[in-house]
Amino acid sequence: MPGEPAIEATGLTKSYGSVRVLTGVDLHVPRGSVFSLLGPNGAGKTTTVRILTTLTSPDSGSARVAGHDLVRDRARVRRSISLTGQDTALDELLSGAENLRMMGRLCRLSRGKAAARADELLAQFDLVEAGSRRVGTYSGGMRRRLDLAASLIVPPAVMFLDEPTTGLDPRSRAAMWTVITELTRSGVTIFLTTQYLEEADRLADRIALVDGGRIVAEGTAAQLKQQVSGHRLDLTLTGVAAFDGLAAFLGDRALLPDRDRLTLSVATDGSAGHVRALLDELDPARTAVARFAVHTATLDDVFLALTGHTTTAKEPAVV
Amino acid sequence: MSDLALRPASPLGDLGVMVRRATTLTIRNGDALLTSLALPIMLMLLFVYLFGGAINTGTEYVTYVVPGVIMLCASFGASLTAVAVTNDMTNGIMDRFRSMDVSGASVLGGHVAASTARNLVSTVLVLGVAFLIGFRPSASVVDWLAAVGLLLAAILALSWASAAVGLLAKTPEAASGFTFFVMFLPYPSSAFVPVETMPTWIHGFADNQPFTPMIESLRGFLLGTPVGNSPWIALAWCVGILVVSVLVTGRLFKRRTA
Structure with a gap:
């Protein structure tokens, strides 16, 4: 088990109707690393995350996440991961603390433990004052932080962050980067998708460039830049x-x-x-x-050289 | 890590959390709550005081109309479930729940339970106001129990049906369109006027649609008049709608999350 990678995928494909979203994705993510899937909108990033988090089944190919087979051991995979998607997956009419307590209960913590964990996380993510306010009143950056906190109720083996800073203003984005960097120190494996080169460059140990449903290059930022x-x-x-x-x-x-x-x-x-x-x-x-x-050379040059076009956005795109 | 692996699946515990969640959301969604509580009362007052004078049903009109208003209120209240479910499907929280190994059924079950509770409250309110304006039921304890049981069955069935619509709708706006349809359905029934007073071409529909036996049974139970086989037909409708809805939600859920 200890030697096994956090994520191992071979030949993942997925089509929706006649649209081939993934045309054969292989992944190898070592434990404790930060791996980034970088590519433009529509490249297949979210579909890859949905497959690896058991929300969608691949048409073909297989994958193991945290040592468990995606299809045969779905429940175990689900108990080993957390997902922070592009939407803020929280109840706006509940307060921040109530949301976290609810997630805690769903992680089968006792009422008391769930409340204690919620308080800890609010403190860790600088949301103590906002904790008793309804999430509907939160700013974009606060929502993302709470969303991240909600995915850490029980520390997961693998965290999936699907475009965690898309749509945030530069200051909130920088704050998210700090938070994610701190998370990496805890030894958790992070699988991050982004369309921002700078984000992948700053956060990830290894980067896979994805375009048209396949991975066109993979390596450290330095290795990729050497390709051009x-x-x-x-x-x-x-x-x-x-x-x-x-x-x-x-x-x-x-x-x-x-x-x-x-x-x-x-x-x-x-x-x-x-x-x-x-x-x-x-x-x-x-x-x-x-x-x-x-x-x-920047990652953008690498992308351009490999795909003939740039990633769509350096600045936040309108979602 | 160790407590992660040991964490047992607990569908009932999840359902409890989801019931609590949906109930809290219902209470805090002020506009919708006010509408679902006030609308049936407004409608009843409208029918009794504005239309009632011109409608001859052979009895005091308030007595005739209360069972219809109760059913209307139940169907409208239940249909709000669709909006809540669509919201969950579109804002990403359903994905989060699923990735936490919480079953979709418990999320839907939470909404259905909250809908049932909300409907019972609004039914009590309607009955209270009806009593104030002259409604005098002559039901025995057994009749009351039968009425409440049938009403619960109807609310449950309609709420699951709404949950299915909620899974089908792409946006909360589309889902709320369904509430309009469901609110309209009791009109061509014996809810507000006897079916015999309607044009003959509509009798077939009005006599055989699910709301008519439900309303006839309620009316019979509350007023102590003979109900014939209406309660059984009504119950069959409820069970049928419930079974189909549960099956359909299961299928839709798989498809929407494929």
Whole structure:
């Protein structure tokens, strides 16, 4: 058991009607790690989470979560996980404390233990004052914190966080990141989905890029960034003629050409020598390049390189 | 970890928590509660004082109409279950409950129980006001028990049927449309006027729809008049609706959560 990964999935597929949402997802998540599924809306992130949390059955493929088979041992899986979805899954007409006590009772804690646990969690998530207020009056950030607290009544072996910060303002998002970072110290395995590169970069040990229902790349943030050249030289040219001349000269080497803005990029290792040599090679007469900048690869570049499009959002999308 | 593994499944305990939850939600949902308590009384006053003078039923009109109002109130009250269930399905809390290994049946059961309690309160209110405006039942203790039993069966059946509609509806707004339909159903029955006074083409429907035997039985029990086989027909309807609803909710629940 101890050596067994927290999540092990092979060949998960799922279709809704003629729409193939997952086309074969394999996952391997070691215990105690933070694993992030990163991808745009509609990539299949939520479906993957729903399958791994037993809410949806896969059409084919198999998976073990916390050492239990998803299909054969559904009840055991359910008792080993917690799920925080995109919606705030709480009763608005109940207070924060009442919601937590109810969840505690459903986790089969005694009345007294449920109340004590609710108080502890309210304190841990900085909701003591709000605890007696109805959830309907909470801000978005407070709801997410309470939602997270509700999924920790009985510490789970694996926590699923489905887009935990989508729709939050930057400050609440930063606060959620702090909370999640603290959770990782407790040794719980966290399976996180997000459409924000920065979020995956900051929180996750390993990241899987998902697009069109399959995983297109997986690794640490650093490994993924190495898949595209580490750095990029961004050039702004002096005119359309210069742009066209250079684009023709570079051919396939030209990255992200934009004729309207007169910009294009080339790969570089980022060293002064290489940048100097590149500029001499591309612009021997020193008339074509107006400005340049050296750009360090982001996950967005990786995504673009692998899928041909960017993740939809760096800033919160309207949900 | 250890207490996680040992935690036994406890459907009855879950149901208890869910009954409490649904009851609290009902009490705190001020608008809906006020509507479901006040509407039947308003309707009764409307029928007795505005329409009643023109309606000849052979008895004091308030005496005739009270059983109908009670059924109307039960059906309307039960239909609110649909809205509560749709809410749970759409706001993510059902997913959370399921991922905690709480069965969908106990969540629905909680709503049905709360609906039953709410309906009994509103029935008592209707009877109280009816008594104030001249309703004089002549029922024996056994009659009262029979009336309450039948009413409970009807509320239970209608509440489960509403839960099924709640699973079917995609939005709470759509679910609340169902309450309108259910409120309308008692009108073409013997609730407010005798069926014989309606056009003949509607007799077939009015005589054979579920509300008519329910209302006839209630009327018989409360006024001590002969009920014939109405109670058995009414009970058969209730059991039938209940069984079909439970089966349908089971199927729908699987499909909505597939």
